[in-house]
Amino acid sequence: MIRIEILFPEVANLFGEPFNVKYLKQSLGEECEVIETALTETPAFPNGSVDLVYMGAMNESSQLLAINALKPYVEVMKTQIEAGKVFLFTGNAMEVLGTSITFDDKVEHPALGITPLRSRTDMMHRYNTLFDGNVKTEEGDIRIQGFKTTFSFSYGENEDHYFASSIRGCGINKQSTLEGYRIHNCIATYLVGPLLVLNPDLALYILKLAGVQAPVLAFEDRARECARIRAEVFAKEGTKYEL
Amino acid sequence: MRFWIALYMAKLCEVLMKLVGRFFGFKGTCFPGKLALKICPDFLGRLAKPVKLIAVTGTDGKTTTCNLLIEGLQKCGMKVLANQTGTNILPGVAVAFMDGVTLGNKCKYEVGVIEIDERSAPHVFPRLRPTYLVVTNLFRDSLKRNAHPEFIFNILENSLPKDRKPEDMTIITNGDDVISSRLGEGFRRVCFGIDRMEGDTDHCQNIINDARICPCCHHPLTYDWVRYHHIGRAHCDHCGFKLPDIDYRAVQVDMDNMTMTVLHGGEETKVKLISNTVFNIYNQLTMMTVLHEITGSMEKVNTALESMKVTKARMTDRVVAGRKLITCVAKDSNAIACSLVFKYTAGEPGRKEVMLNIDEIFDNRDSYEILSWMYDCDFEFLNHPSIEKIIIGGKRCRDVRFRLLLAGVPEDRMTVCDREEDVWQYLSYAPGVDIYLLHDMYFISQAQADSIVAHVTEKLEGGTKA
Numbered sequence: 111m112i113r114i115e116i117l118f119p120e121v122a123n124l125f126g127e128p129f130n131v132k133y134l135k136q137s138l139g140e141e142c143e144v145i146e147t148a149l150t151e152t153p154a155f156p157n158g159s160v161d162l163v164y165m166g167a168m169n170e171s172s173q174l175l176a177i178n179a180l181k182p183y184v185e186v187m188k189t190q191i192e193a194g195k196v197f198l199f200t201g202n203a204m205e206v207l208g209t210s211i212t213f214d215d216k217v218e219h220p221a222l223g224i225t226p227l228r229s230r231t232d233m234m235h236r237y238n239t240l241f242d243g244n245v246k247t248e249e250g251d252i253r254i255q256g257f258k259t260t261f262s263f264s265y266g267e268n269e270d271h272y273f274a275s276s277i278r279g280c281g282i283n284k285q286s287t288l289e290g291y292r293i294h295n296c297i298a299t300y301l302v303g304p305l306l307v308l309n310p311d312l313a314l315y316i317l318k319l320a321g322v323q324a325p326v327l328a329f330e331d332r333a334r335e336c337a338r339i340r341a342e343v344f345a346k347e348g349t350k351y352e353l
Numbered sequence: 354m355r356f357w358i359a360l361y362m363a364k365l366c367e368v369l370m371k372l373v374g375r376f377f378g379f380k381g382t383c384f385p386g387k388l389a390l391k392i393c394p395d396f397l398g399r400l401a402k403p404v405k406l407i408a409v410t411g412t413d414g415k416t417t418t419c420n421l422l423i424e425g426l427q428k429c430g431m432k433v434l435a436n437q438t439g440t441n442i443l444p445g446v447a448v449a450f451m452d453g454v455t456l457g458n459k460c461k462y463e464v465g466v467i468e469i470d471e472r473s474a475p476h477v478f479p480r481l482r483p484t485y486l487v488v489t490n491l492f493r494d495s496l497k498r499n500a501h502p503e504f505i506f507n508i509l510e511n512s513l514p515k516d517r518k519p520e521d522m523t524i525i526t527n528g529d530d531v532i533s534s535r536l537g538e539g540f541r542r543v544c545f546g547i548d549r550m551e552g553d554t555d556h557c558q559n560i561i562n563d564a565r566i567c568p569c570c571h572h573p574l575t576y577d578w579v580r581y582h583h584i585g586r587a588h589c590d591h592c593g594f595k596l597p598d599i600d601y602r603a604v605q606v607d608m609d610n611m612t613m614t615v616l617h618g619g620e621e622t623k624v625k626l627i628s629n630t631v632f633n634i635y636n637q638l639t640m641m642t643v644l645h646e647i648t649g650s651m652e653k654v655n656t657a658l659e660s661m662k663v664t665k666a667r668m669t670d671r672v673v674a675g676r677k678l679i680t681c682v683a684k685d686s687n688a689i690a691c692s693l694v695f696k697y698t699a700g701e702p703g704r705k706e707v708m709l710n711i712d713e714i715f716d717n718r719d720s721y722e723i724l725s726w727m728y729d730c731d732f733e734f735l736n737h738p739s740i741e742k743i744i745i746g747g748k749r750c751r752d753v754r755f756r757l758l759l760a761g762v763p764e765d766r767m768t769v770c771d772r773e774e775d776v777w778q779y780l781s782y783a784p785g786v787d788i789y790l791l792h793d794m795y796f797i798s799q800a801q802a803d804s805i806v807a808h809v810t811e812k813l814e815g816g817t818k819a
Contacts, residue, residue: 125726125728126726126729169501236497240720353720
C-alpha cells in the first residue's frame with residue numbers, strides 16, 4: 111500500500127495534470143491511498159506518512175498561495191528530499207520550488223528556495239511546444255515525450271540536477287537543453303501531458319521509487335501503443351515542435 | 354487625413370475583394386480591416402458608431418447569443434450593425450464598423466451587436482467603448498491560447514475603459530458564474546441566472562471546477578447547488594463572499610412544455626424556450642436580459658421570441674429511415690464544450706452509436722496536438738449504457754480510446770478509425786439505434802460532417818429500400 115498526497119488540488123489542477131495521480135490510483139487500486147490537501151489544511155507529508163507528494167500546474171496567483179502554504183514546511187521538505195522521499199511537481203508547480211517568481215509587474219516574489227532556479231513570467235506571450243528527451247535513471251535511460259504550455263521560463267544552473275535532457279524541444283528556457291530540476295527523488299518539470307499518462311515507463315519508474323514492487327499500469331498495453339506512436343511522430347524530422 | 358485615406362482604401366479594397374470572391378468562390382475576409390488599421394492604427398476608434406453598442410464576449414455562447422440578439426433587436430424594429438459575417442478579432446470588427454458608415458463617416462445603424470474574442474479585448478474595448486458589455490461566461494478554453502480563466506478574467510478586467518463614468522457602460526454577466534460575475538466592479542452591473550433546475554447537484558460532477566476557492570479569502574467555496582463546472586450558487590462560509598443578486602431570474606424551467614418564467618423588477622413573464630439544452634437556455638436568457646435593458650419591455654422581448662430558433666449550424670437533427678441522425682459541434686481542445694456535448698448526448702433518450710471526430714486537425718497535420726485538454730474533459734459521460742458503440746476518428750484516435758478506457762468505457766464498445774471521413778463505415782446501422790456525429794467546428798470539419806451525414810443517410814435509406 112502506498113500513500114500519495116496531492117497538494118492543493120483545488121487550484122493546482124490545470125491541463126489535466128491531476129490525471130497523473132488518478133492514473134496511478136487506477137493502476138494500483140486498493141493498494142494506493144490518495145490524500146488531497148487543501149491550501150487551508152495541514153499537509154500530511156511532514157509527518158512522514160506519505161510515499162509520494164504531488165503538485166500540478168496552477169494559475170499565477172495560486173503559485174503565491176502555494177508558496178505561502180508550503181513555507182512552514184521548507185525545512186521538512188529539504189530533509190525528506192535528502193532522505194529520498196518522492197516529490198513530483200509538474201507544469202509551473204516547478205517554479206514554486208525555486209528561489210523566486212517574477213510576474214509581469216516586475217515584482218520578484220520569493221519562492222521556497224529548494225531549487226536555485228528563478229522564473230520569469232510574460233503573460234503576453236504564451237509558449238507551446240512538444241518535448242522529446244531522456245531521463246537518466248539507475249536502470250538506464252527512459253525516453254519521454256511531453257508538452258509545455260507556459261507563460262514562463264526558469265533560469266539558473268541545472269546542469270548537474272536536470273530532470274531530462276532534450277533531444278528536441280527546449281529545456282527550462284528557450285536557450286536550455288536541460289529540462290526541469292531533480293534532487294534525488296524530487297522531480298520538478300514544466301512538462302505536462304499528463305506526464306505519467308503519456309509515459310508508461312516513467313510512471314512505472316516513479317511507482318518503483320515510491321516503493322511499489324513490480325507495478326503494472328491500467329491498460330498498460332494501450333498506454334504503450336499510444337506512447338509508441340507518439341514517440342514516432344515526435345522523432346520524425348518534419349514534426350513541428352512549437353505550436 | 355490618415356483616417357479618410359484608410360476608410361476609402363478599405364472600402365475600395367472590400368468592393369474589389371467581393372468582385373474577385375464571386376469568381377473564386379470565397380466570402381468576405383478581414384483583409385480590408387487589416388489594411389485600414391495599417392494605414393490608420395486608430396481606425397476603429399475614429400469610425401462613427403451606433404448610439405447603442407453591445408459587445409458580446411466570453412468563452413462559450415458568443416455567436417449564438419449574438420445571433421439571437423440581432424434577431425431580437427430586428428424584431429423590435431431596430432436596424433442592427435453586426436460582425437456576423439466577419440471575424441471577432443480587431444480587423445474583423447473594424448470591417449463591420451466600416452460597413453456601417455457612409456463615405457462621410459456617418460453611422461447608418463442605431464444599434465450594434467459585436468462579438469469580440471476575449472483575447473482581442475485590450476485592442477477592441479478602448480476603441481469601441483460599448484454601452485453594454487455582455488460576458489456570457491468564463492471557462493477553460495484552448496490551453497494553448499487562453500491558458501486558464503484567471504488569465505482571461507484579468508485581460509477583460511484590465512481592458513475595461515476605466516475612464517468612463519460607471520453609468521455609461523452596463524456590464525451584463527451570468528450571475529451563476531463565480532468567475533465572470535465579478536467583472537467590472539464599479540460599473541453598473543446586471544446579472545442573469547437560472548434557479549436550481551432538475552439535474553443540478555449539490556457537488557460538482559465534472560472534472561474541472563475553476564472556482565473552488567473564495568476569491569477573497571481563498572477558503573473553500575460552498576456551493577448550494579452546481580449546474581456544471583463552476584456554474585451554480587456559491588458562497589464562502591469563512592468570509593461571507595457571495596455571488597451577486599440575480600436581476601433577471603429564470604424559474605420553473607419546464608423542458609416538457611418548453612417554457613420558463615423570468616422574474617424581473619417584480620414582473621413575472623412566462624416565455625417559450627427556444628432550446629432544450631441548458632447552455633442555450635443561458636444564451637436565450639442573456640439575449641432577453643439585453644433586449645429588456647434596451648427596450649424596457651418584457652412584452653416586446655416575448656414577442657421577439659415567438660418565432661426565434663437557435664441557429665442550426667452547431668447542431669442538426671433529422672430522422673432517416675426511422676432513426677435519429679444528430680450532428681453536434683464538439684469544439685476541439687475545449688474540455689468544457691466537449692463535456693457539455695457528451696453529457697447532452699448521453700442524456701438523450703434511445704439507444705445510440707456515436708462517431709467522435711475531435712482531433713485538432715491543424716496541429717495534427719505536421720505536429721501533435723497537446724492532449725492535456727482530454728484529461729480536463731468529462732469523457733466519463735460517454736460511459737453510458739445507452740451508447741452502444743463509439744467510433745473514434747482521426748490521427749489521435751488511439752489517444753481518445755485510451756482516455757475513454759480510463760473513463761470506464763469497455764474496449765469492445767469502441768472502434769478506432771485513422772481517417773475521420775471514414776467513421777461512418779463502422780456504424781452497425783442496427784434498427785432502433787440513433788446515430789450521433791460529434792465533430793469539430795472548423796469549416797473543414799463541417800464539410801466533412803456534411804459528407805459523413807450524406808454517407809450515413811444513403812446507407813440508411815439504401816438499407817430501408819433493400
